[in-house]
Amino acid sequence: MDSAATPVDPTDGVTGEIQMTPEDCQKLHRDTEITSPGPFCNATWDNILCWPPTAAGTTTSQQCPTLKGVDPSKLVFKVCLPSGLWKGKTLNDAPSEAGWTNYTTCYTDEMRKIIAKLYAGSQADAEQKILIARNTRILELTGLSLSLATLFISLFIFFHFRSLKNNRTKIHRNLLVAMVIQVLVRLVLYLDQVISRGGIGEDAPIGSASQGIDNTPFVCEAFYVLLEYARTAMFMWMFIEGLYLNTMISVTVFSPKFYDKFYYATGWGVPIIMTAIWAVFTGLNYGEISCWWNYNLTTHYWILEGPRIAVMMLNVAFLVNIIIVLVTKMRQSNSSEALQARKAVKAAIVLLPLLGINNIINMVDAPLDRSVEEFAVWSYLTHFLASFQGFFVSLLYCFLNGEVRLAISKMIYDYCSSRTAEAYRRGSGFSSVFLTTVAEPARAEPARALVACGCVRTKSPSPACQGTQV
Known part of the structure; x- marks a missing residue:
């Protein structure tokens, strides 16, 4: 699922799902009779729905289609003018011209908010932001692919060398496994969208969308449930990383006790409960929306997002405490103030990717109603940090790790x-x-x-x- 604050093309997901031609629509309503005398509007296909013949001077309605960003429980309206032409159509238009259909009533509340912020400025700025959002998908695919490769190599190293099988690397391995699951699911979903839509960030031409995960009921939702479980597990193992590091540095005992059952229950068990509760609430309250599109904008998403933010706040506290302890120990060793500051900053930079604090940036709302330049900086920065996180974790805690280099x-x-x-x-x-x-x-x-x-x-x-x- 795209980031909660990533701009969405209002036409995205509203085309290419229903396969019909204007001729098919005409045949479907060939025997439909108009009971009222006078002119009427012919049956027409507006590229989304097929509209029946409608008496002049009246408004007809249908259920909104089951598409992304659309609430199918709402109604969509189309007006037939007194002249017998659909609203938005003129006498000079081709017979296949469908006129204008008011689909704005179909959008979900979350989609309306995005559109309102996106189009707060000019039309040109909105289109530029949509283009930037689509281009970040290329950045994501690159980062996720690199992260997946380096994560697999790191896991092989940690599992292969017997000398690396200690409590600290045991936590590393579980964190890397959670990251691998998340990256794999994201890559599968993104590549499926590329195949079904015919390009990165593109919408499939009308009536040509191929079947895939992106448009298969239940399968699509199941993938996003798995994605959210993996993300939650990743956050919980980040919390365990911070807790273990804080305990190891703060206590006087050289090797703190490793609570296997507690760590595994927290890292893998708690996310199951959290994800299950979230999935039930979302399915009951948002199940009519195709693939739960924009589910990360709903209030139910805080079932997952709230604990994740709490985990990051705890890791910030762990990080501050770790730096304080390190500076105190360096002062006791009579090191210079400059060396103390340098080492403290270095420790913070090294710990940031592992403890997941950079995810705080990803939770900040996108500046959709700000300038194109501000949005571009935010978009590229957040997607870069999110997609390359696995690579940075592998680099800092495996490839540059002294124990790993010694084992190799x-x-x-x-x-x-x-x-x-x-x-x-x-x-x-x-x-x-x-x-x-x-x-x-x-x-x-x-x-x-x-x-x-x-x-x-x-x-x-x-x-x-x-x-x-x-």
């Missing part, structure tokens, strides 16, 4: 050792002293390990290998 360097060392021993047995000219002069230091230095492997494989050593042979 040890693996390279073991590989180089076996290759060196094999080459020595085959009489390659290398001395066994190589193991102590090159491979052994490489155990703690990944870059040196790579150089060592290069020296083992080549007969004529490169300049980097000079001095490594005895």
